[in-house]
Amino acid sequence: MSGAPLLAAFRQSLGEAWAGGAGALLPLGFLGGTAVLVPLGIGTDAATLKAVGPGIIWVALALASLVTLERIFQADTEDGTLDLWLQAGAPVSALAAAKTLAHWLSAGLPLALFSPVLALMFQAQASPALLVNAGLYALGSLAFFFWGGVGAALSATVRRGGLLISMIALPLYVPTAVFGALAMSGGPGSTGAPLFLAASTLCACAVAPYAMSAALRLAAD
Amino acid sequence: MAAFARAAEPAIPDPMNSQAPSLLSPLLSGAGLGMIRGERVLFRRVSLSVRPGEALLLRGSNGAGKTTLLRILAGLTRAETGEVTRAAPHHWVGHREGLKPMETPRAHLKLWAEAWGARTGTDPVLTRMGLTRPADVAGRDLSAGQRRRTALARLLLEDRPVWLLDEPYTALDADGRALIDALIAEHRAKGGAVIAALHGEAGFPGSTDVTL
Numbered sequence: 143m144s145g146a147p148l149l150a151a152f153r154q155s156l157g158e159a160w161a162g163g164a165g166a167l168l169p170l171g172f173l174g175g176t177a178v179l180v181p182l183g184i185g186t187d188a189a190t191l192k193a194v195g196p197g198i199i200w201v202a203l204a205l206a207s208l209v210t211l212e213r214i215f216q217a218d219t220e221d222g223t224l225d226l227w228l229q230a231g232a233p234v235s236a237l238a239a240a241k242t243l244a245h246w247l248s249a250g251l252p253l254a255l256f257s258p259v260l261a262l263m264f265q266a267q268a269s270p271a272l273l274v275n276a277g278l279y280a281l282g283s284l285a286f287f288f289w290g291g292v293g294a295a296l297s298a299t300v301r302r303g304g305l306l307i308s309m310i311a312l313p314l315y316v317p318t319a320v321f322g323a324l325a326m327s328g329g330p331g332s333t334g335a336p337l338f339l340a341a342s343t344l345c346a347c348a349v350a351p352y353a354m355s356a357a358l359r360l361a362a363d
Numbered sequence: 364m365a366a367f368a369r370a371a372e373p374a375i376p377d378p379m380n381s382q383a384p385s386l387l388s389p390l391l392s393g394a395g396l397g398m399i400r401g402e403r404v405l406f407r408r409v410s411l412s413v414r415p416g417e418a419l420l421l422r423g424s425n426g427a428g429k430t431t432l433l434r435i436l437a438g439l440t441r442a443e444t445g446e447v448t449r450a451a452p453h454h455w456v457g458h459r460e461g462l463k464p465m466e467t468p469r470a471h472l473k474l475w476a477e478a479w480g481a482r483t484g485t486d487p488v489l490t491r492m493g494l495t496r497p498a499d500v501a502g503r504d505l506s507a508g509q510r511r512r513t514a515l516a517r518l519l520l521e522d523r524p525v526w527l528l529d530e531p532y533t534a535l536d537a538d539g540r541a542l543i544d545a546l547i548a549e550h551r552a553k554g555g556a557v558i559a560a561l562h563g564e565a566g567f568p569g570s571t572d573v574t575l
Contacts, residue, residue, distance in 0.1 A: 150478035154463070161465035222459025222514075225439055229455055230478055362439045 147232035155244035169206035195264025215298040238354035254280035288350035289314035295357035396445035413556035423575035429560035453525035460514035464503035507534035
């Protein structure tokens, strides 16, 4: 098997994410909006903001992944692209992984890179630790996108499938959220937490493509 | 041009009536295909096969299962009963074009040429399909006929013996219809086979009907 179909699927998804300009900026706007609204909601006390900051960013990442993933496979089903990809001669699981990776690159990674700025808005000290945290956000968001992709594939033929995606994906987000928050808490167990975070992300990358493949075949059936 | 095609119930082909059967082995065949949708039997015991140069037309009223049968032959849908044997690669042009709203015909053909590892240049294909003028117009701004031409242009990117076409004439003008007829005639002359779902349109020369 050659990698050409996978590369083409990756490029198509990347192009689609940026098509119309604002596609990939939506999650950034989402995250920025959250960062602006939270202090208005819970007050501007610096200590409080500092405590909730990392958690808020995790929540925003999770929700932003759901917002962007809603359409990825649904659009493919509606315009007939899915039928073509299913007959492209490449494993559907690999194709789904390529598409998910493209969406993560265009919507998930920018969020993680943007996170130090948000952390500063939440009164965090400017330090190299913020860059480490950005890496953790990147790692965790990859898991969010893969599990979210499973939800998106399962609801590919459902109109307004957003709710369904959330119901399916949110429970799968739990390990990432738990270990991600623990890694940044500085409390007991926080030294080993990044490894568990990495493990849960690897688990998502290994399992989710097969689940997506099965769901997409079902969607075309 | 004797396509062995039998729809539903008995109708055993009469060897005296048909012309000498082709000795070439079938490029694609389905045996005893049956499908249930909801609680309704869509069709059952449909057997068909195409050999090089043949054309098979799936006929039937709306909802008779033409598209479903075509999807079964393409391997997209699993049949309730029966088996499909695909001896050669096929092209699929479905009811939905597979063109993204922001994708131009040129980009579409480039993408699929790349995905399939086809070496055919996109420019000759665009010219042949009469898509030179709208080649750089985004999919959502194309007319239905232009989108259909773009989807059909994929057939020319790579030589594949079997073409599976769902209502290929939809939205095409007289010019486009003539173009499709010419493409299909060329394809069959080269030893290709076509299976198409058609409505009321006249068939291709020497084609066989399968009525659902």
